[in-house]
Amino acid sequence: MPSEMALGEMLPEEAVRDAAHGGMDDVYSKPGHLIRRLQQIAVSVFAQECADHDITPVQYAALVAVRDNPGLDATRIAALVAFDRSTIGNVLERLEGKALIERRANPDDRRVKILKISRRGARLLDACEPAVLRAQDRMLDPLDARERKAFTTFMRRIIAQQDQPK
Amino acid sequence: MPSEMALGEMLPEEAVRDAAHGGMDDVYSKPGHLIRRLQQIAVSVFAQECADHDITPVQYAALVAVRDNPGLDATRIAALVAFDRSTIGNVLERLEGKALIERRANPDDRRVKILKISRRGARLLDACEPAVLRAQDRMLDPLDARERKAFTTFMRRIIAQQDQPK
DNA sequence: CGCTATTCCTCCGTATACTGTCAATTCCCG
DNA sequence: CGGGAATTGACAGTATACGGAGGAATAGCG
Known part of the structure; x- marks a missing residue:
């Protein structure tokens, strides 16, 4: 594992998990965890680009x-x-x-x-x-145009539902 | 606007925005903002369910x-x-x-x-x-089964890309 | 006009979240 | 085997994030 490991370059997650446990359909796949990771990434990417x-x-x-x-x-x-x-x-x-x-x-x-x-x-x-x-x-880099649209739509829908519960 | 407005029940966002500005394709539609809102919602829903x-x-x-x-x-x-x-x-x-x-x-x-x-x-x-x-x-409530799968896949892909940048 | 409810901001307390630093310790290479 | 590199936990500093309390000011109703 690299010594001073900033979050942006942290990657041993899967490796450690596999070595230690091997769980796959666990907490780490739940939306809560994924969303938190996403937010982490969004902040990190923003900070990188706007460092100046x-x-x-x-x-x-x-x-x-x-x-x-x-x-x-x-x-x-x-x-x-x-x-x-x-x-x-x-x-x-x-x-x-x-x-x-x-x-x-x-x-x-x-x-x-x-x-x-x-x-x-x-x-x-x-x-x-x-x-x-x-x-x-950069955040949406791994998604193509159609996927980006779908992804954004999903997010919007979840947010809208929370804003108007019922 | 209701007096004690917890984040979970905050809804005047759109109303205020429309009244004041009317912008649509603005910061509020960008992934960064949507992801932050998503994280907000995830934490809020978790807190509600696990209050006890x-x-x-x-x-x-x-x-x-x-x-x-x-x-x-x-x-x-x-x-x-x-x-x-x-x-x-x-x-x-x-x-x-x-x-x-x-x-x-x-x-x-x-x-x-x-x-x-x-x-x-x-x-x-x-x-x-x-x-x-x-x-x-509850977080994924507004998505059907197929959409949930796609949404999760998108999130995973974004996270994976960030874990292995190139 | 007076009283109550509301609104606005501020402060406190708690919990994330990350960077940078430090001391203690262990590792590893020469 | 000796010493620099690496690792680990702890701490300080900064910035979100949210609930709750409280004081100042206003609004609205009788």
Whole structure:
């Protein structure tokens, strides 16, 4: 086994499993496990492609949402990108810390803080768009066009069902 | 919008998006976002089904790995379930805290700590197996048998490609 | 107009998740 | 056999992720 083994290059999974157990139709084949692995891969690929831009997938999604919907508050941005209210708070804090967004109090309703992307944030989004597209593409690399469409459809359907239970 | 909105019941996503923007072929349709949502749902469904057992998906996976491969150390368990070495450390610590596993020093190699499931851990795994199966099933609910097979195949293929990059 | 319910943000606590580092230990090659 | 390389567990630091509590502010109803 290689010494310092980043997740991206981790491969002994099957080998270890076969050597130790040999189970095949086990936990490792269940959707829960596969989905977690998929998410791991998605984050890893995104990080690789966007290494120069110092931004995470979550921060990217939030930043896009803020850009495309200026004037919304944190709660509504959270709903857009499907984040928890608590989580979005930290993410926006980091974005503000990097001067990618601006948070301003709303005079009309002093509970809310209005969100707006900064010029710097807009520039960053433009700059990393090719990398993001590459990342999205690389994830689905082993699927052909028809399979990609089917895969996306399946994911959408599962998500939609969860959004409207019954 | 309902006041206390848990993630499982969050649904205004589309509504907010349509009202504010109307974008369709945007970030929200990209695999990265869909996969993150899928993982969210998987965790949420698991938590719902296993609420009585006080165990998380990650802890469950680790516990099964320890049960099925007694005598392995943390690094090898991590490779089995595709966790980071740091992450597995915390997970095992919690499992040991709940007395679900036992960690013992290996006399032959004093770097290593041998892992073994406890009787309590084994009982818990037996107890929550039905709930776990229900959870795995509910995730793929909107897909029929053939689609489930295809979906699983796609996920496996993406993961395999990432494990053996070229 | 006052009171209650709601909304918004923030903070706390817990659990993943990964990188990097470190000390102790063992391995292995010369 | 001696010493550098590798391995293992632990720790620090950062970033998601989610539930719950709480305070400030607003809305809505009587």
